[in-house]
Amino acid sequence: MNYTLHHLSHTDLDGYSCQMVSAHYFDSIRFYNSNYGKEINECFNQILATIQSSESQKHVILITDLNLTMDQAKEFESKVSICDKEIMMFVLDHHKTGQECADAFEWYYLDSSRCATKITYDFFSALYGKDEKLSHYVDVVNAVDIWLEDKPEFELGKVCMGLVSGAREVNKIMFPEENSKYIFALLSKAQEYFTCKEAHIALDDAIHGIKKSFFTTSKNDTLSNLVSAYNVILLTQNRDKMQISYKEYKGILTYNIGNVSVIGNDFLTANPDLDFFMDITSKKTISLRSNGKVDVSKMAAHIANGGGHHNASGGLLSNFKDAFIYDTIKSQVMSIITNKG
Structure with missing residues (x-):
């Protein structure tokens, strides 16, 4: 794939997991995360600005787990069409409120029967091959995101959902790249517990240590002190x-x-x-x-x-x-x- 992928996704477990799927299949990726509303517009404009300043001529904009309004879809299509770079754009969504856009635009794919992570995985695995470990992870996310309480992965998915919602140690506005790396690291580490007996309890018990392991360098300390030291380094690097x-x-x-x-x-x-x-x-x-x-x-x-x-x-x-x-x-x-x- 000779394209640079710009992946915009939601800020919850499903949103970040979509990006973990794309990271499994592609190397040249820039990640962006947004909640709904005007934040999507600001992130999309940021993506276009990055594309315009890039030396690369070929780009893909992938939007997952975010339901666009009709006005946003029209605006984004128009902006892509007048850009002097070669851009392919597509949306993989699972929110029923996106139906109007899905009916109007061929690049807007909607399926409310699966979470966005599963849609993304099914899409890319059909092209580039399945992965057993990743498929298991996707099933965990799918079980909790569309609330399949009878599935064995459901309770484990709830713990993963809480892991992401509670991962506030790295600020996504100031340090978006580092925030993505942190959440990906937490979710990757979490998968080590998926085969444990009563995996959801084992993972829940381990979360504090998983967080500390990310921030620990030369010596152990309280999580608060470790996070402070990490943020001081980032702030010092970006002080200008x-x-x-x-x-x-x-x-x-x-x-x-x-x-x-x-x-x-x-x-x-x-x-x-x-x-x-x-x-x-x-x-x-x-x-x-x-x-x-x-x-x-x-x-x-x-x-x-x-x-x-x-x-x-x-x-x-x-x-x-x-x-x-x-x-x-x-x-x-x-x-x-x-x-x-």
Whole structure:
């Protein structure tokens, strides 16, 4: 296959599992994940921008486990048609609400009797060959996603579903590639328990250790400390892209990072030349941490009608509109700070 595959999928077990299937069959893949609504549009535009800047001329856009509206389907088809690269696009969906699009577009395939992972596996395995281990995994996902309670794989699927929904340690907006690698690693490790006696219980008991094994490097520690160390490394590697300023001070902006006290302070310790750490959430709240150089309580009061302590404060950026691409989030926050003077 001489095409570069751009695989956009949902953010649940079924969505990520579709991507695990495509990763089994292809090497040249870029993964994108989205919930429903306008987030799909933002991700699709990101895919097109990536294609336009690529040296490769041939691309495939695969959308799985996401039900497009008629307006989205029309818009995406139009944008692909005017792109100066060779692009094939197809959707593999299992939501009945996609029926109108499936009836209107030949590239939109719908089958509500199977989960999207099974549709994807059946599609690619028919072309490139079946795989027994992968087929078993697909049956586990299918059992829980379309709620087949009488299937022996159902309880195991429930544990896998919880594993994905609880995998919040790596932020998908700031670090989408690393987030995908993390979830794929968890699900790959989970399959080692599929042949255990009472596999669903064995896997459930092992989840904490599975997570820790991903983040552990030279020495063991609490999961919280391991996750913080991992995120500090990612943030440090991306600090130039994520750097913001307030008056004469320099800091870094994160989005929904979680565990701000630990990660924020660990990051500032590792990057003493930066003055503050700011995290903004989808609820418009901000959390600020400082290494002593700037009074973030005054900063919070100035830009977010907030307050707190010299080195730990918070507030609300009421003009902030939630977004799904980090650069869009950063430009908004910088604009708000600049307008505050």
